[in-house]
Amino acid sequence: MSFRDRPTNLDDQGNRKWVYAKQPKGRWYTLRTLTGWGLLLFFIAVPFIRINGYPLVLLDIADRKFIIFGAIFWAQDTFILALLMLSFVLFIILFTVTYGRVWCGWACPQTIFLEMVFRRIEFWIEGDYKKRRRLDAGPWTFEKAWKKLVKHTVFILISVAMTNVFLMWFIGNEKLYAIIRDPIREHLNGFLIMLAVSAVFYWIYSWFREQICTMICPYGRMQGVLLDGQSIVVSYDYQRGEPRGSNEKGDCIDCRRCVAVCPTGIDIRNGTQFECIHCTACIDECNQVMRKMDRQPNLIRYDSAVGILKGHTSIWNTRNRAYSVVLLLLFGFFVYTLVTRPAIETTILRTPGLLYQENQDNTISNVYNMKIVNKTHTDRALNLKVLSHGGKIEIAGSKIFVEDQGMFQTTFILYLPKEEVKKDKMTVDFGIFEEDKLIETVKVTFVGPRD
Ligand code: SF4
Ligand code: SF4
Incomplete structure (x- = not known):
């Protein structure tokens, strides 16, 4: 059976074949380690970094409040968020x-945690691939028992820590500290959810591992329709490498070290495959072989199928340049949408279930509910005025004061002179003022009697 008939990590019976990946070494692995650890640091630091007293990122689903790089998005910003999500896709x-x-x-995150955290711990405790394979296949000895015990204890502790950091992204670090300080029975459900998520993380990183990428991840499944001949992928240069073998003309000596180092257990020489997560481990490994054999490096490299076929790399071709410009424009759109968001957002709606009222002072009144969201980092003292029809406002509570990143809600009555109410449904303009400066206008319906 070939790699085309079944995933390489399954045997003839459909049972899983454990991947004992060799620890990579080389320029790409060093770069990936630095990037991975940088991102890991970012993941841990985000809940603790504050901008104007607010976390860098907070995805508060319960309060429908999202803080992204210090900017608050409320439920009213769904349109912006949807737009951002769409451009993100x-x-x-x-x-x-x-x-x-x-x-x-x-x-x-799956690759970073698996390759940069859990697998490294495994390398440190159990040794490289041959030692690990021997350890697993051998009988239970004192050495095997303590190595497994230490490894799994560390895995469990990291899984619990990961879950707590993850939780801080959603509830913030202060809330998490409070929950930790309180007796468990006060947050029993939350505690059980935390344990369940930790158990899932532990299960993924200690056992399920690369199968997330090869069988579950929808992004991985989409590669077949997203990639084409000009996409830059980790490729084996078959023009140069074949015919393979130590006594053959091609540069590939068929040492299979690129297979030994692959965390998904595939042979990149079979071409681009769903299972390839582009970790670059095989590039590093093959480059070491090429150096020893005194041959040109990069028999496996980042390149496109067209580039390999034509014998010259085409990483920066016209299409890629054009797409990169579009990507930059999209990113610019992200930033523009974020920066040009209104600082104050007011919603005024007629109180449901109430009609107009005719008053003795020759006026007609409507009752409104008003909600003002302050998206800035300063407290705002505001005024509400009616800009059209010369009416009068009676507001519950004497002033409108919205705390920084806060929300203010109230009810008010608008009285319009009877002679101004010429239709049973008309539009009235309100203005939100800060001192004497008009900062927002809102159009609202006013109802009156039929002619
Ligand atoms: S590491 Fe390089 S030389 Fe060895 S089998 Fe893989 S491609 Fe061929
Ligand atoms: S780049 Fe792909 S083929 Fe190469 S080691 Fe990583 S997953 Fe395996």
């Missing part, structure tokens, strides 16, 4: 078409 598609699975190998 477009960004991912274009990025993949151009640069392949760079995300998977360099920035995906």
